[in-house]
Amino acid sequence: MQADLIEDVLYGPAQMLGGSQLEDGELIQMAREEFEGRPFCIVRNWMLLDLLLAEAQEREVRKQGLQPTVLFINHAVFDSDTLVPTGDGLITGYQKDFHGCFFESKDKLYILAGRGARKHVSVPAISALHENLSRPVR
Template identity: 80%
Template sequence: MQADLIEDVLCGPAQMFGGSRLGDEELIQLACEEFKGQSFCIVRNWMMLDLLLSDTQEREVRKQGLQPTVLFINHAVFDNEARVQTGDGFITGYQKDFHGCFFESEDALYILAGRGARKHVSLPAFQALSAYANVGITA
C-alpha cells in the first residue's frame, strides 16, 4: 500500500512549473549577492506538494501564518549554510511564501531552478513519502 502511495506522488500526474533558467554557478553567485545574511538553498528536480489536511490540521498550519504546502526536493545544488549536501534530497517545512522561483519555508528560502511540478497529496501519501525519504517532517 505505501509503495502505491509513493509511486502516485512521484510518478502520477502533476502540474508542470518552471523555475529559474540560470545555470547553477550563475544562480549561486547571484543568490550569494542578493540574499547575503539569509539562509537559502538552490534546488533542482523539485515538486511542491499541497497537502490535503483535515480542517483542524489546516487551521493549525494557517494559524502559524503558513500554508499547507511543502517542497519535495530531489537534488540540492547549493546550501549557503551547509545544512544539506550537494545532491541530497529532502522535504521542507510548510510554506511561508511563494513567488516566482522562490519558495520560503519557516527556516529558509529555496530558489527553484529548472523544471518542477506541483500536485495535491493526501496526508497518508505524504507520510509514506516522508518515511521513504527518511525525513522528520510530519503534518
C-alpha cells in the first residue's frame, strides 16, 4: 500500500511547470547578489505538492500565514547554508510564498530550476513519501 502511494506521488499525472532556465552557476551568483544574507537553495527535478487536508488542519496551517503546499525536491543543486544535503530526496515545510520560480517556506527560499510539476496529494501519500526519504522536513 505504501509503495502504491509513493508511486502515485512520483509517477502519477501532474501539471507540468517550468522553473528558471538559467544554468546552476548563474542561479547561484544571481541568488547571492539578490538575496544576500538570506538562506536559499537551488533545486532541480522538483514538484509542488498541494496537500488535501481536513478542514481543521487546513485552517491551522493558514492561521500561521502558510499555504498547505510543500515542495518535494528530487535534487538539491546548492544550499547557501549547507543544511540541505546536495543530492536527492527532501520535502520542505509549508509554503509561505510562491512566485514564478521562487518557493518560500518558513525558513528558506528555494529557487526552482528547470522543469517541475504540481499535483494534489493525500496526507497518507505525503507521509509515506516522507518516511521513505528519512530526512527531516524543513
